Every structure is written in C-alpha cells, then in structure tokens.
Amino acid sequence: MKIIIAGYGVEGISNLIYFRQKFPDAEFVVADERPADKLPTIPDGVKLISGKNAFSEQLGDADLVVRTASLPPRNIKTRGKIWSATNEFFDKCPAPIIGVTGTKGKGTTCSLIASILRQAGQMVHLVGNIGVPALDVLPKIKKTDIVVYELSSFQLWDLEKSPHIAVVLMIEPDHLNVHTDFADYLNAKKNIRCHQHLGDVCLYHPTNKYAQEVAATPLGKSNDAKCGHCDTLDFAQRYAIPDDDQVYVQDGYFCVQNRQICSTNHLLLPGAHNLENACAAMSAVTELPITVTDEQYAAGLESFTGLPHRLKFVAEKNGVKYYDDSISTTPGSAIAALKAFTEPKVLILGGSDKGADYTELAQEIARQQMRAVIVNGANASEIAEILRKENVSCQIVQLEMATMPMVVETAANQAQSGDVVILSPAAASFDMFKSYNDRGEQFVAAVENLAD
Template structure:
C-alpha cells in the first residue's frame, strides 16, 4: 500500500516508523525538514513549498494533526495516527478534551488509575505518540488519550469514556469560526455507542452541547451543585459519598480542583477505590508551564503559566491570586481572541500588565481604555522579566500567563516558558542590572 505521511514532525516521525515497520511503501511529504526531526536514512520524501500538491496518487494520506483535512487533495483515503490507533486499539480508551486542562486532567486520571494497580498508557501531546505504544498494549491495560481539536477533526471512532472539560474560543486562527471548533471537538463523542460514557461540565454550554451528541450515558462534574462528582465543604464527593479532601490536590488554582473532579469521575468508571483516588491526586504535582512556581525572588513569587494561550486561562490564573499584588505578562501571537475579558479581570483584581509580543500593542490599548496600569515591553524574555521585576511588590506575584500563542517570538509555549524560567533564574542570581 502506498502511504504518504503528510507533515513531518514528532507525530509524522512516529507515523512513518509505524507504517514502515508494517511493511507499507511510505513516502514523507512535507514543506520542510527541521533539524529536530531529520529524515530517516533511506526514506522516500517529497519536500518543498508545494509538497502537498503531490498527494493525489497515494492510497492513504496520513495527516499530522497540524494539517487541516481540507488542505489535502487526494484520490486516496485521508487518515491520521489518531484514527489508526483508535481503529486498532484492543483496550478501553479514556479520551480527554477541552480548551485548557486536558494535560492536567489526563495526568490526574493516569496517576489515580496507577495507584489503583492499573497498567496505564498515557498518550497524546503530553504522553508518548499513540502509535509508539500500540504493539505494547496488554489485555488489562487502559489508555488515557489527551485529544485536541486537530486530532478530533476527522476522528472515525470515539473513546469508551469521553471527558469534555471547559470549552472557550480558541484556535480561531486555524478553525474558520467557533462553530467549526465545536464541530471538531465533537468527534470525541460522535461515534460513541449506548455502552459508552461522556463526562461534561454542566455550567459550560459548549461542553454540554458536545455531550448531548453522545448516545451513551451522561455524567457531570463541577466545583459545586447537584452533580455526580462535585466539591462540598473542602472535599470531593460522588453523590453523597465523601471521597477525599481537596487538599489532596497539590496544584494552584480552583480550576485545578475542577480538573480533579473530572479526573475522579472518569476514574470511577474503572475503579471504586477512594484511597487510590486520594493517593493519585497527591502524587501528581503538575506539568511544566502550567501555573508552576519557578521560585521566589526578593519576596516575589514568579509563576510560569506559558500554556495559558487563551484569555479564559489567563483569567483563571489571575483569579488564583486574587487579593495579592499581581503583575501579569500578557501577549504573544494572535489566535483571533478578544482580549477585553482578561483586561477587565486585570482591572477587577488590580493587576499591573506587562504587554508583550505581537498582541501586546492591542492589549496595551485595551488596558489604557480600561484604566489598567500597563507597561509595553517589546523585547525578549530577559527584558520582559527585568521590566516586571522593577514594578513587582514584595509578597506579590509575577505571572507569565500570556493569553496568546507563542509563535511570534518563540518556537512553542514550552520554549517561551523555558526562556521565562531562565530569565527569572538570571535575576535571582545577578539582579536586574
């Protein structure tokens, strides 16, 4: 079978390896090759600006998640690593999607199930590429799969347990509009059966809109109220059963308690061990770049929340430190978001904004019109951190929570976060001079 791997990065590399080892006739088709992902020795490849013009004669085109399906013109079948995994996976899959919190919730689920003695494979953006573990799966394993809208876009089989977290406008630089974004996310439930389960947030209309499309059993999670898994009096509950205290969660922010609620609900589909749930929550101490304390410098806490690429996630970061003196670093590359809500929240909590990156000019103007103190800093991270350090107050916090993507100045959100951490370590060692 003639197979094209359309786009060559981490996922494309995994797909090439999988189909090549299976004995297929595989060609890499990609606009460019990066030094991070060099071509395998002896691999057939079509490389260049117009590489995707040469897909028509392949039997199967395996698209990487970054490539829109409608950009592919072929007489063959359009497929993906995610579709291949779902089609051949012999064990239950817990799929997790949402605008933010996917990685944290997936990690919570994996940690809880492992504490209960389950063998778990965590795959997706935060785990290993799914096709790398397909041949390793054992009959009693459980897969936890973090799923973005790009992976769900053309998914043809849905997970046995689908978790739909809070949804807000995102990736509108790729999706045509919010309707297309929701339609893509809906792939997580679209092919479920009556024997499957969807777990959604009842207070988020987009989460509920997606959940209603499932023919399976519906469950709810939330931080309060009459839901299957919820928080009351400082503890997690299932119906009226106390599971454990919320102090088991080692992460900052009320939104992480909601992520834990969702993870508990998903885990209870497979275990009924409250002690394991508490141990699993305690064991997970967070992922990089997700509201993580870098260190304290001169009484100021510096937090890396570079993963916050939407206004809603940056608002959640501000709310986590309400009552403190806050400096927030906002800005980056544009994903079509409206920054008014995050500026209004900065005004409400009295935060000072350091406006950075490509969207910094827009954010600075909004701050001025809302009477929010703002400093415009167009430099790279060392200059940004020095500017923030000069205005930060003792016992206060500085948060990199940009509400924007990173590609204007950095390779990725993780690169941006790493440079922030390095710059903070720099002022801790050498000061701001």
C-alpha cells in the same frame, strides 16, 4: 500500495516507523511544506516531497495519506484515504480509552487520571499531546490496561471512533488561526462524542455552554438505533456538581453522592480551575469497572505536582513569587491563572495572535487586585489598547518584542514584596519562541537569574 506521511515532525516520524512495519512492501513518501534542509533525516528508501505546495499538488495518486495532527484535512488533495495516528490508534487499541478534550486543562486532567489509576495498581498508558506518540506504545498495550488520551481539536478533526469514556472540559475559541472559524473548532471537538454508544460515558463541564453542546451531539448513525431522536444530554453527566452523581467539592472535601472521598488539601495544584479538573478526573475514574479506595484517590492527587509551564511555581525573589503559566495561549486560561491568587499580581501577557478576543480578560483584570500588566510580543499593541478601553487602572507597561530577561526585569521592578508575578500570555509563542516550552524555560531561567 503508496502511503504518504504528511507532516514530518515528532508524530510524523512515529507514523513512518509504525506504517513501514505494518506495510513493509508499500512505497513510502514523506511530504512536508518546510524546505528539505529543515526536516529530520529521511530514511533510505523513502521519497520526499517538500515545499509550500507539498500537500496540495503531488498527493493525488496515494492510496493512504497519514496526516500529522495539526495539518487540516481540507488542505490535503488526494484521491486516497486520509487517515491519522489517532484514527489508527482508536481502530487498533485493545484496551478501554478515556479521552479528554477541552480548550485548557486536558494535560492536567489526563495526568490526574493516570496518577490515581497507577496508585490503584493499574497499568496506564498516557498518550496524545502530553505523552509519547500514541503509535509508539500501541504494540505494548494489553486488553487489561487503560489508556488515557489527551485529544486536541486537531486530533479530533476527522476521528471515526469515540472513546468509551469522554471527558469534555471548558471550551472557548482557540486555534482560530488554523481552524476556518469557531464552528469548525467546535465541530472537531464533537467527534469525541458523536461516535459513542448509549452504553458509553460522557462527562462535561457543569457551566460551559460549549461543553454542553459537545455533550448534546447526536450519536452517529452507526450507533444504537433505539436512541433515535433522543436527547443525548440525558445520557451524559456534569462533573463538579452534586446534581449528576459525579465528584464535586463541598466543605473542603471531594465528595460523591453525599460521601466524602478525601480532603481537597491532597490536591497540590493552585486555583479553582484545578479543583474542577480534579473533579473531572476523579469522576472519570469512578466510571471504570474497577475498585479505587479513598486512600488511593488521595495518593493519586497528592503524587501529581503539576506539569511544566502550567501555573508552576518557579521561585521567590525579594518576597515576590514567580509562576510559569506559559501553556496559557487563550484569554480563558489567563483568567483562570488570575483567579488562582488573592495576592496583588503582575501579569505578563502577549505573543502570537490566534484570533482571540481579549475583552473578557481585560474586564477580569479590571476586577482583580493588580500591580501591573506587562504586554509584550507581536500582539502587544492590540492587547494594550483593549486594556485601556476597559479602563484597567493598574500600570500598563507596553514592550515590543523584548527579550524574556527584559520582561522579567520589568516585572520585578513593578512588583512589591508579597506580590505574585505570573507569566500567562494568553497567546501563542511562535512570534519570539520555538514553542510554549521554550518560552517557559526562558522565563524560568530569567527568574532564576534575578538578584535576591
């Protein structure tokens, strides 16, 4: 048996370890488009295929190709079966899985679910993009545990099973530099729903039409025959509104079925979008066959203070508060960041383009109380032109591939006491940084180096 590990980053290393243990007598090959000297160490006894045609020319005789999440299945040319860590996990996991997808908010929602469940005394495994590689923890999972899985479009591309509880957050165009188009992106998202059964749960965003489209996905032909051509939306519920008996916000309280659970003050994350994320998380927990007290919901919300680089408070310098939202790689996430504050704002935008349309973001900036917009990075000119076209009246400072300390210094010079400065780029980071983490860490360091 010949097994190809396609893509050799963090997940690829995990895949190799797992499948070598599962198939000790198999022949293993690592394939990666990067040069050999840019890859992690390949273990003895494992062959390597590297270079730009690694996935398309030399995998034909494989029995199994285990792709890394961001590698499109269409790019793999093989006669063997194309598989993934996500498929393997869903196929073998003995515990119930809560799967969360959407364009933004997945990590926060997953973390809130896990935090609430842990306060309720449950053993929870948080996996996917947010946690350790899923196959690393699979051998440790028991039937009585609960898995919370953050599912990106890349992980959902070819998923063959859906989670028992599917949570579909707000969706907007994203990753269009990897997906063939938005339809491909949305179709990948639909796999969180299409393999569900009628007894499974689907919770979806109350106003987002794309989330509704995912929730309305017909159930797969292998599922309950009695469904036939039924409207699958009849078997899904919206969160954050009272109509569908899920958790919503009213008069400063999280409520369900006209009953107050706890004050929204227990949620320590800023912004209306995080209130929605909390409603989604709490709604998912209510669907489990366990008892969670109101006090445990409150403690779970309160014990989660936010993930790094997700609208995270950094410091206050000279009366100006700085927030790191480097995870923001879409216009919609930057819009949510702007709406989280009532103070005058200095917004830092720009980076590597992913095919997004910035018109709606520019229109929101025009409506907001803005001090300045600083555009930087590879798509700075494009964003600046759209801002001017939408008659954004605040100061627009256009930088071209400036260092993060220069960007932060420029923001500090534009800001006045009482303002907030938000790094929410609405673009990927790979033009100037290793990752959004690297971008956020450089922002934090530059802010901390500002004089008081």
